[in-house]
Amino acid sequence: MPKHTLSVLVENHAGVLSRVAGLFSRRGFNIDSLAVGVTEDPNVSRMTIIVDGDDYTVEQVTKQLNKLIDVIKIRRLNPEESVQRELALIKVNATSATRSEIIQIVDIFRANIVDVSKNTLTIEMTGSEDKIAAFEEMLKQFGIKEMVRTGMIAIERGNKIIKAEASGDNGSVNGTVDE
Amino acid sequence: MTMTGAQVLVKALEDHGVTTIFGYPGAANAPIYDVLAGSKIRHILTRHEQGAAHAASGYARATGEVGVCMATSGPGATNLITGIATAYMDSIPIIAITGQVSTEVIGRDVFQEVDITGATAPFCKHNYLVKNSKDLSRIIHEAFHIASTGRPGPVLIDMPIDIQLGEAEYDEHKEPDIRGYKPTYKGHALQLKRIAEAIAQSSRPVICAGGGVISSAASDELLELVEKVGIPVTSTLMGIGSIPGDHPLFLGMLGSHGVSTANQAVNKADLLIIMGARAADRATGNTDKFAKQAKIIHIDIDPAEIGKNLGTHIPIVGDIKIVLQQLKKYLVSDYKKEWVDTVTEWKNKQLLKNADSINADDGAYVNPKYVLSVLSDLTKGDAILTTEVGQNQIWAANHYRTIYPGSFITSGGLGTMGYGLPAAIGAKIGRPDKTVIVVSGDGSFQMSMQELATIKQWNVDIKIILFNNERLGMVRELQKIKYKGKYFAVTLEGSPDFIKLAAAYGLPGEKVTKNSEVRNALSRALQNKGTYIVEFTVDPEESTL
Ligand SMILES: Cc1ncc(C[n+]2csc(CCOP(=O)(O)OP(=O)(O)O)c2C)c(N)n1
């Protein structure tokens, strides 16, 4: 199934996340990841949701999300015209024999080592899904002890912005511009 | 002026024109009741919170206003749930106000605490847990706005007791501006043009009218279109009454429990215009086989309904009344005489067949279809009919002639047994000028029969038509057809003598066992001042269709 990126502006108050998450589970939509955080406007949070499904599914997700009163705006991001990033923290086995090789890989991927212990290295890695997958693949040989990921966040390239205020299009999916 | 939260609530309800609340008190909403005692709002004490929610729904559907129900926290709130879900599925504007434990102990599972906003989120249009007194006014105004505009639906407000007791400010500004909620009312000009063209080009158009036609009060506009162009109309269960049941171009309800002429017309149609309907499974059956020859136009105020169940060629989002008014300007179609003639012929044949099949001879049982056709003659449609769920519901849908929009009140989407009686109570309280009748089954009746006390206490006048087949008839029929006649858990042995039961509440009634007694018994019921129950002995083998 193809993946789709939705940027969703929501009111920043309690209960919104559970409404959104609840909607996905009860309508049987699959999400790959959901990341949420406050925006430049403290009253507004932005969710980045990666949806797994065909066009019908994404349209349904969008329309159903739009029906939530706390959802202010939704935009589907074109992967070509947006920047998508995820942060992963990876704790990997490291012995005196493997340590330098791991550091080399970290350098090549422009990742960072954020913690060191006698037998582990903890690495911070930011990147696209592909890049993180490739990095994970390279580290597997050493033994990944733990990995945690934030889920993807995304923003459009260029001048385009998604603003809460320019709303008023709740559900105008089928083109309902005034006469 | 400083007020308490409970005072703000009651003041806001009064300002929104609420005259009646259906509810049930408890400790967690006692401060509200303390204020209600001094308000001009009438509080109707039901005998179960579910009855209060259903009554609010019946009230809303009969009056076109928002219905209000109220319950205490915990079990009071959970008892509302079926009523809220029922209203949600049928897009009925109700507001449910629940008491809640004090904000500082929320989450600690204290006595009678339940997460009612969490529990009802999937079937509320929106809900609120009031955590801060300063939000209270705004929340109440928003709740009325959200419940009654766009696609209507239930909104729940959960009010912790400290919010009810604490100081709050009342802001009378009633028009909220909610940035995430801007329903679209007007249709898109381009789509209107495309619809007009499609109608002009079609030779076999059919309209499928849903509950949205009724909630947007678009019946006049619908009739005008239908008569001008000559478009036969079928309706969903929720759409019954959107066009008069005796209109020559009305074919009856479509779908698995509908009229064959209606289904035939949809199958032959080259254009199907769905208005304010979800195109749900009971109406369409297998969508792969539904209206295969037709181009599909779907008009709905909820964009999420368009394309959800059925592929659509011309979608248009908007309020049906407004869209139909706009459409007039674009219409260029000739009258579809040939098609109207064809469909009329089908319809007449069907009517003859129906007349033959409705046996009015005396036998061991009363024929419920005959009862409903006699009832139609007697009321001439000038009554509000509510139904329960089961065979009784479908008999009423297909054999009672509903004439006026909003006068057929039934649980369409959720199919909730126990809805009809409390909904009738709400309808009668909202429209005391109308005759209100409930068509019930012996199973459904027993799910809400405690509300007979509500009827008695508040002196509500309802005509109860009870079809007693001593069975959960519709489930029994399902077992007969789909489970090789292995009947299980569908007999209702142990049911009370319903006439005696009513008498115990001081309500008169009679039992009818012969078709020849039907007309007189119904007349007595209709003429009686006050509630009257007529129980009809019905054959368990009587088929739904
Ligand atoms: C609350 C609820 N529980 C169960 C059902 C499933 N159900 C649908 S019809 C029916 C039988 C209804 O019996 P009755 O009210 O006697 O009506 P009849 O079919 O006999 O006319 C049942 C149990 C339901 N619709 N609602």
Ligand SMILES: [Mg+2]
């Ligand atoms: Mg029965």
